[in-house]
Amino acid sequence: MNILKKSAYAGTLESSDAYIHVSPIQENEIKLILESSVEEIYGEAIEELVVQTLKEMKINNILVKVQDKGALDFVIKARLQAAILRACESNEPVWEELS
């Protein structure tokens, strides 16, 4: 089980990338704030991707802010996972949770 110990971020605001900031919260829920240059078309898909990634990593209490600059799905996933592992202060990823 991954436990968030602090706030952390990963990514950049460059084109094709995403800047993702995560924070632990008290409530047992997932709060997502999404800003995307392609939100109208892909907003729902990005939200689903974030929720699915959190589920795979067994994260239930988190605030996720995504600033998407037209990133491909795998980029968003990689940035979110990196931010979470940083927030968990984890140097040994469980690769089965990240595929």
Add this chain to the structure above:
Amino acid sequence: MKLRRSMLFVPGSNTSMVCNAFIYKPDTVMFDLEDSVALSEKDSARLMVFHALQHFVYKNVETAVRVNPLDSPYGLLDLEAVVRAGTDIVRLPKTDTVEDVLNMQDAIEKIEEKIGRTKKTQLLAAIESAEGVVNAVNIARCSDRLMGIALGAEDFVRDLHTQRTKQGSELMAARSQILLAARAAKIHAFDSVFSDVKDKEGFLAEVKYVKGLGFDGKSLVNPNQISVLHDAYAPSQTDVDWSLEVIEAAKEAEEKGLGVVSLDGRMVDAPIIARAKWTLELAVASGMIRE
């Protein structure tokens, strides 16, 4: 025939390049987790490459990853990620000895066994020191996973207490040794990057030079260098025409039960036929003729 003329370096921390490198059609995309990635971004770049390797856009492209050294805090983590993600090749940084290759091979075997990967991850050893050049023959022969050896010129010239020049005399001994070692072991030989991306004439001159020496290809740092390199490695139309005639003459000789045949006054025997076949394979791969 798998052509390996161009190996395009793609920094694992450069998202745009990671997403788009396949578009430029290098023979091999080489994601880098080592020198081009800042220490603070090693974790994030590793995850980026982990996912890129599994994405459908890289399914039909040969992929390699330059990992960090095993004696660094990042090497094993890199290896775990890229072997799991299915990279075709792992590029060893700074290969000085046979032990460097065998240690990497052992680490890869353990990961493959753990995850049940049946396709063997190949190895490419980058030789970047005087010690590595001196040991090149033994390095090239030490593992059946080794598909090639490559010269890393920037670190090599530093180790040699000199610097790179346009004419490349400082690399003469290393290039010769690496090429001979690779050919003796029947693996690929790759030349170093040409870093001055604005110097197109200098790049072309170096490509022609290393092609003439016998190198299979070069590592590249900029997508703009790919087409120049591929054009330089393509056979001439005269060579292609001659090779077609050689193959035709060889076919006729075989039908007549002859081992040797004459074509335009030149003897055509096994080495000439082998050379003609190789030229035609290169012509097919270069899009000059159909298979």
